[in-house]
Amino acid sequence: MTAREELIADAFVQLADTLVAEFDVLDFLHVLVERAVELLDADAGGIMLADQRGGLEVMAASSHEVRLLELFELQNEEGPCLDAFRTGVAVSRPDPEAMRSAWPAFTARIEAAGFASAEAVPMRLRDEVIGALNVFRVAPGALGAADAKLARALADIGTIGLLQERSMRARDRLAEQLQGALNSRVxxxxxxxxxxxxxxxxVGQAFTALRxxxxxxxxPLAAVADAVVHGRLRLGR
Incomplete structure (x- = not known):
């Protein structure tokens, strides 16, 4: 087994292990983003998930700057995650020219952040799309065929994890968990x-310290955040 194959195997084991213990949705999603950036030919990434009203929310990002970029995507209603979520198929724009033709306002923000290409894969199970995994690259060019398949596999295991049935029907459990995660995100x-x-x-180091x-x-990550906000816990360098 090559070093890359070992990394891929470790990533899937880690994501599967997340389902064994108490399921922390936010930590699961951040692990998914981190592994996507690590394993794919990508420099940054993020995840958006649908809320109970059918709109999208930024749930995880590889850095604070990328989170702001994803929020800009939502505010301007254009970008790869939105397209992948709406169509249910992978979206790839391999260079600035292709991005500008699809997302003029968002592309200006992408370029300002130093990225030259973007793509997203839907997080879906059969006909149900619950969100999208997005990756950005500093260099132009689409993901290679092997990386594109791996991106879909990571998105699939993320979807399965979120839809995992516990003590109630998967849909009800997912709605409850996602709404709780949205509240915890704030x-x-x-x-x-x-x-x-x-x-x-x-800000990025602060999140790492919390986690x-x-x-x-x-x-739970939300419990630590609550303790910090209300002065019951002090963390430092």
């Missing part, structure tokens, strides 16, 4: 800001 953003202000950490503490102590 709290986590607040905690990142509080921690960054108190400790002098960058590392949650994992070390076996706590």
């Amino acid at each position: 709290l986590i953003e607040q905690a990142k800001g509080v921690l960054a202000e108190r400790s002098g950490l960058e 590392d503490h949650a994992r070390r102590h076996g706590m």
Whole structure:
């Protein structure tokens, strides 16, 4: 087995292991994004999921800057994640010219962030599309055939994880988990800001500190964020 094959196997084992213990949706999604960027020929990535009203929300990103880029995509209603979600098929724009023809406003923001290509794969099971996995590349050019298949496989295992049935029907469980995750997302953003202000950490480093503490102590990420926001927990460098 090559080193790359070992990395791929480890990634799928890690994502499958997430389903065994108490299922933390946000941590699962951030692991998925991190592994996608690590394994694919990509420099950044993000995930959007549908909320209970059928709209999309940014749920995970490889960096704070990419999260802002994804929010811009939603606000301007154009970009790869939106197209993949709406059509249910993979979307690829391999260079700035192709991106500008599809997403003029979003492309200007992509280029300002230093990226030259973008693509997204839907997170879907049969006819149900629950979101999209998005990747950006600094260099122009589409993902190769092998990476495109791997991106679809990662999106598939993410979808299966989210739709995993526990003690109730999968759809009801998913709606409950996603709504809870949306509420937790706001709290986590607040905690990142509080921690960054108190400790002098960058926003991205603040999120890492929150998640590392949650994992070390076996706590939900939202619980750590709540403790930081309300002054019950202080984290530093």
